Amino acid sequence: MDEEAATAEKIKLSKEEKTVIDALEKLNVVQLNNVVKFMEEEYGISAAPVAVAGAPAATGGTGDEGGSEEKSSYDIELTAGGGQKIAVIKAVREITGLPLGEAKAAVDSAPKVIKEGVPKEEAEEMKKKLEEAGATVTLK
Numbered sequence: 001m002d003e004e005a006a007t008a009e010k011i012k013l014s015k016e017e018k019t020v021i022d023a024l025e026k027l028n029v030v031q032l033n034n035v036v037k038f039m040e041e042e043y044g045i046s047a048a049p050v051a052v053a054g055a056p057a058a059t060g061g062t063g064d065e066g067g068s069e070e071k072s073s074y075d076i077e078l079t080a081g082g083g084q085k086i087a088v089i090k091a092v093r094e095i096t097g098l099p100l101g102e103a104k105a106a107v108d109s110a111p112k113v114i115k116e117g118v119p120k121e122e123a124e125e126m127k128k129k130l131e132e133a134g135a136t137v138t139l140k
Contacts (some may be wrong), residue, residue: 036101074123074139076115081107082134092132095126
């Protein structure tokens with residue numbers, strides 16, 4: 001496995017690939033957004049974030065009917081991106097640590113859970129930050 005990890009870290013790019021990367025790095029957020037949308041439509045690919053493997057969030061064995069009990073952890077669902085999409089993308093990046101393209105895809109694919117198993121206080125803080133950016137958020 002160490003050999004695989006070392007190989008993954010040392011990805012070699014051709015001169016043409018480096019030129020493309022250099023060109024992408026020079027684009028502003030709006031231009032990069034347009035490139036991503038074009039590639040998604042033209043080539044049928046998606047820059048959507050990959051779900052992280054692990055234990056599912058604490059939802060309780062009884063389903064959603066345990067409403068009288070206070071939950072210890074929450075899932076943060078981005079219900080709608082709102083009118084200030086760039087501000088929401090920035091907030092999603094800050095909260096999740098996702099790269100720009102993946103954060104943009106998460107906002108575009110709302111409703112979407114962007115963070116799972118977050119303690120109540122932290123979840124409320126994240127919700128406030130996203131709502132200030134213009135998003136609609138639900139804690140589940």
